[in-house]
Amino acid sequence: MQQERVPPLPARMGIACYKCFKEEDVRLSRCSGCHRVSYCSSECQKLDWKAHKPMCKALSSIEKNPIASTTLFFSLPSEPTTDLNVLHNNSETHGSNILSFCTRSLSREVTIPERNLVGWEPRCMVCTRTDQLIRMEVAKNGTTSNDFQRLVPCPQCNLSFCCSPAHWQAARALHHGPCEDGHDGLSHCEMNREVRADIKFEEVMASAHDASGQWMWAPDRIKSSWSSLGGLSWEREFGDDMRKSVGVPAERPMGPWIRAASDHLTMAMTILYALEKLNDDEAWTRKHTLTIHASILGAEMKEITGAMVFEEVLHRLPEVKTLKLVLCGPEMPGGHIPRTIPLETCPDCTRLGRKRIHEHVADTYHGFVQNKGTKFEKPDLCIAFNSGASQESRHTWSTTFKLLVDRKIPALFTAYNREEAEAEAALLCAAGAKLHPDLGPSKNPWGSIKVIPEPNKVYGFYAVNGWLAGGFS
Template identity: 70%
Template sequence: MQQERLPPLPSRLGLACYKCFKEEDTSLSRCTGCHRVAYCSVECQKTDWKMHRPMCKALSAIENNPLAAATLFFSLPNEPTTDLNFLHNQTEAHGSNILNMCQLSLKRKATTAEQNLVAWEPRCMVCTRTDQLIRMEAAKNGAPSEPPARLVPCPQCNLSFCCPAHWPAARALHLRPCEDTPGAAARSHCALNREVRGDVLFAAAMAGAHHASGELLWAPERTERAWRSVARAGASWDEEFSADLRSSVPVPAERPMAPWIRAASDNLTMPMTILYALERLKDDDAWTRKHTLTVHILGAAVKEVQAAMVFEEILHRLPEVKTLKLVFCGPEVPGARVPKIIPMETCPDCAAHGRRRVHEYVADTYHGYVHNQGPKFAPPDLCIAFNPGAAQESAGTWPATRAVLVARKIPSVFTAYGREEADGEAALLRAAGAALLPGMGPGRNPWGSSKVIPAPNKVYGFYAVNGWLAGGFK
């Protein structure tokens, strides 16, 4: 059940080959149709043309559409600005307009890869212009004999862009501490971009070694002797996992573990967030000694299923729990139209001590699952929804589920990628009658992934898997 690797960020930005993703020691040529993607060779371009052609034609058609020009130039600033609210509203409106125009031309919904081309289109940090808008403005003003100036990337991070004349205004914004920095030490937007750049190269090196997508699926095999709070002061990804990961990989002592920790956290965030939520939502620690601990994962999809092995970390941190039962419930759970209950393999230590992990897969909404269970339904110790996007993308599938959770008083927590989504999700939970507990959102998740990604349709800011807690209630 391998996922095809989507073009990584540099490929979406035209900084790496859009087919083979090569970026180091290679000469790239832009597609002459859309000017958005680049290729390292004629062979890569020919191989990718069948997939790229529909979106290429859709993007190219925009430049010859007078109505499109009028729409896209509306409210475009004449001077650079560092007003982030204005910039984000502008980029979100522009991205939405471009995507709608492309989908009208495609006569279908854009694929994830096609949507990514729009969402991460390079934009000037302080005026939001794209190369396409610069070309359209030049044509509008009389088609100069020389090609119009293109956006230039920051020479330090190579992931943020600017009109050549706007760098003085952009520099202060780009180099100031960023509020989306994970952990305690604030870093600049430029520094975080450099970290992202390193993570992309790390994922490219890992692709094929651990997972086709470049993800690092790892969890330590050690078992803790006793439960230790994950909500204690000072607990961190580095403290909890660095030594085990270094001995497992292994990484030479002189090499930093940060890229490995960030990569591992992208999946380990799920069991660690579950443990954190259980600790914060329960009145005492009796749950750490239960014979069977049951967790229902709402809105589960491919990511949760493919990363199933990392959930054994819950057993490893709860040595008195004998059975961990996980129910993966969601319309997108692969291959589970008929519910499946599968005993999973455990590590030798868990097997020797009779500790079991049982997974149930249900391709249904959670309220549908509860209804179908009828009197057999047993409330779990925790329900958790990882990054459901209910506030923005999939609101129609969640109201009935939120109502069931609140009505049955099931301990629950929802996570989000970023602040905006968390705030929206929290509002929906409150509207459903949930009394959100202090410290459980909306706010940062101490066990959100430490691997950040530049926010789509933005010129500033980042998001992370489970980066925020939208709300916890019981």
């Protein structure tokens, strides 16, 4: 049975049907209860009502709760501001309060789709008001200083909002100026437009392949020799190969294809980038067997679903005969005893006798090392993709940090955004790691360029391996 798709970003924001996800060529109507989700027809609303009903009632009850009214309005700025710290703190506090009210109303924890409704609720870019807050303000005062009683989207990107023309004027420089989380000097608005294009690309892929919309690609050529990754970019390095591979006409841009491929291919390229930086010479490129340990966390496990992209490591290192990848994490399928999985290679690699071996271990990384005892062999690199070490399980990760430092295991940690990277770098330094100056905390030149707007914020994006938290040896 095919798993039902998680509502995409436009549906979470109320600008696409929450059931069928249609956005164009349909007339959307807001749910009359919570005013939070939209539907393209009564049929879609009826089909979704059983799932939506609990959260609908929880959200609706907030507007009738006098304590909620006082709490939610407490930190709203009286004047528009472009101070990102103020805006982010307000948005995150508001989201946390909404989740608390909903959790009490539901008498249970909110689900991921329910949490997403709160995280990606549209907010004014310079005062963080939501449609719900505007309604509550009108009900409380009988009037409002805003010219509109509903958020107005940017006509160019349709993913950022303001509550009045005056606030749009105040937000103009922020919205149309260079975005730190972007690339090639693109503005926040231009990055939003790329996000819109990527969502449409996913819809096409999902329709064509009856799948989740996650499209993966890796080049099937083998490089004649190792060459440095310095000065390269996703477009320059992969654009021509991808265009030929997928048959995109010359007059059409490759942007959505490149960005989609980077979301998984980032794992192989980040490994190679770290190895190049952490080694003083190129001896590592000529090893018979290259061993990578990946410490992973979370249920999505891109490392498993995107296993094919790791062959790019072999394809860029023609002298390496075997790539051994150990995937280690508490949520891995299986048990503490490593489960060896030989994987297929491309016809050329197979003809040349090259191998790709994966091992799965359901354990923390320090648990895996301790269980190996004297049989543990130091890898060429231990990498933790988007570990979230500064966000959760800090005690568990601190033990891993200490082990990596004490045993002088070459390691790299990546993060989704600057905030996580800088916090993780501080934890690594506290554990005694001496961070390589080119490996964080900084943006990852080989992080995914398929970005997602930050939840509970009005500005900024995050991406898979978007930032390097710290590398050391």
